[in-house]
Amino acid sequence: MLALANEPGSGGAMMPVRVATVSREASFRSLFEEHYEFIWRQLRRLGVHEDQVDDAAQEVFIVAARRLGDIREGAERAFLFGIARRVASDVRRSRQTRTGLLSVPLARDAADPAPSPEQDVQRHRTQALLDAALDDMNDETREVFILFELEELSRSQIAQLLGLPEGTVASRLRRAREEFSAIVNRAQCKLEVGGGSP
Amino acid sequence: MKRIREERPESVEALLLGADKDRAPSPAARARALEAAMLVVGGSGGVDIGGKAGVNSGAGSATTGAVAPKTATVIAWKGWALAALLGTGAIAGGAIVTRDAHEPSPAVSTVARPPAPSSKQEARAAGAAPALEPEPPIRPSPATQVVADARRPPPVAPAANPAPPFASAPSITVAPPATTPTADLSGEVRAVDAARAALVAHDATGALALLDDYDRRYTSGSLAREAALLRTEALMAHGDRAEAVRRAQDLLAQSPDGPYRARLKKVLDEGNAAKTPGAFGDPKPTASSIP
Numbered sequence: 001m002l003a004l005a006n007e008p009g010s011g012g013a014m015m016p017v018r019v020a021t022v023s024r025e026a027s028f029r030s031l032f033e034e035h036y037e038f039i040w041r042q043l044r045r046l047g048v049h050e051d052q053v054d055d056a057a058q059e060v061f062i063v064a065a066r067r068l069g070d071i072r073e074g075a076e077r078a079f080l081f082g083i084a085r086r087v088a089s090d091v092r093r094s095r096q097t098r099t100g101l102l103s104v105p106l107a108r109d110a111a112d113p114a115p116s117p118e119q120d121v122q123r124h125r126t127q128a129l130l131d132a133a134l135d136d137m138n139d140e141t142r143e144v145f146i147l148f149e150l151e152e153l154s155r156s157q158i159a160q161l162l163g164l165p166e167g168t169v170a171s172r173l174r175r176a177r178e179e180f181s182a183i184v185n186r187a188q189c190k191l192e193v194g195g196g197s198p
Numbered sequence: 199m200k201r202i203r204e205e206r207p208e209s210v211e212a213l214l215l216g217a218d219k220d221r222a223p224s225p226a227a228r229a230r231a232l233e234a235a236m237l238v239v240g241g242s243g244g245v246d247i248g249g250k251a252g253v254n255s256g257a258g259s260a261t262t263g264a265v266a267p268k269t270a271t272v273i274a275w276k277g278w279a280l281a282a283l284l285g286t287g288a289i290a291g292g293a294i295v296t297r298d299a300h301e302p303s304p305a306v307s308t309v310a311r312p313p314a315p316s317s318k319q320e321a322r323a324a325g326a327a328p329a330l331e332p333e334p335p336i337r338p339s340p341a342t343q344v345v346a347d348a349r350r351p352p353p354v355a356p357a358a359n360p361a362p363p364f365a366s367a368p369s370i371t372v373a374p375p376a377t378t379p380t381a382d383l384s385g386e387v388r389a390v391d392a393a394r395a396a397l398v399a400h401d402a403t404g405a406l407a408l409l410d411d412y413d414r415r416y417t418s419g420s421l422a423r424e425a426a427l428l429r430t431e432a433l434m435a436h437g438d439r440a441e442a443v444r445r446a447q448d449l450l451a452q453s454p455d456g457p458y459r460a461r462l463k464k465v466l467d468e469g470n471a472a473k474t475p476g477a478f479g480d481p482k483p484t485a486s487s488i489p
Contacts, residue, residue, distance in 0.1 A: 024239050036232070041222075054230070055394065129214055152201065180202075181211055
């Protein structure tokens, strides 16, 4: 805010604060418009449950709003993603300590006012399995994995976003893919052994 | 390196990854988030009145043994989901086409509208900011930031004064309303959002205080039912399960098929699930009381 208030050309003695406020608002709105959906998606993929993801995304942008002056031009997405990782981590951690309210992944389906068509239910189930598999992954590898496989960023884009060397991204990605496949295979084996009953 | 869905499009991994494509935030959630964040931008710029870092394990975290990260429920769920998945090969094709009907919060969805753009040409003005911090620390919870709206004093400052054990008649002093309550719909939205955010941040005491504030300001407000629902959740998170269940039952009886049915049932389920000796009864630690 201070940096903006002292911008050249911001007006007379009574104007800088107002101009700075308007500028902050416009700047933030632009940031929000450009990145909200991206952040929402990553939060979801980072393990924030669907009934918490809206609030988590809101929290990310509230933090960003407070720290608007710290965001470097061109690095907005990395900044927001950094916040999102922390928020997701906190939400996941807190969720794991709350059993009753949070352990019914299909409650939403069952309680939806409109009846779900079969394919919609199937889609929810598949998404839930994907969530569970991602949830089993190591935090480090999961980040790279979701950005590459789901967000379809390039390795160099991921490196930039995470502030990592591209080689590190590549090696994490290899490990991530192995990890993901192993998790899916284990789940299949468990199903075959256990007969698939919940 | 190709992506799994390109490299092995018929694999189970590819199938699972394909399920992600339909997920998107609801417009209502988006609008609500923008409005809440704009309050911070346009307000005081973020007054630290909360002081509690991020989301922590505050409310609802005291149950012994509940910390196991991979619970049997999760494992069972995976097996169940995979059974469903493998049993329905049609998913692999074009069956998964329905867009995610992500359910917005009904009360807010009709009122939370983003303010009009004020100055697009200045949208990049903040770029002159100093260094990037890749992983910025998360400072006070959104609830306490949202109530930092310059138009009125914050109703409660949980971090400044460690929260006392919550009583059904809270002793928190709240400033009298600064505006006429009846027509202040956006104020209602902010108040309810602040309470929701506090609850998400596991500051149940703060959420309850904010809801008390809401009730005082907006008698018979448009979002009264949302507020009442939030109160049941906040009470449950705070450990006052009996009162939470009682209120949830009342709300459910008033509107058994209402939009809040699922959330009310969650409250009731948790209340019922916790009816084991020693599982609850003592108020749980609040966010502000946990080191």
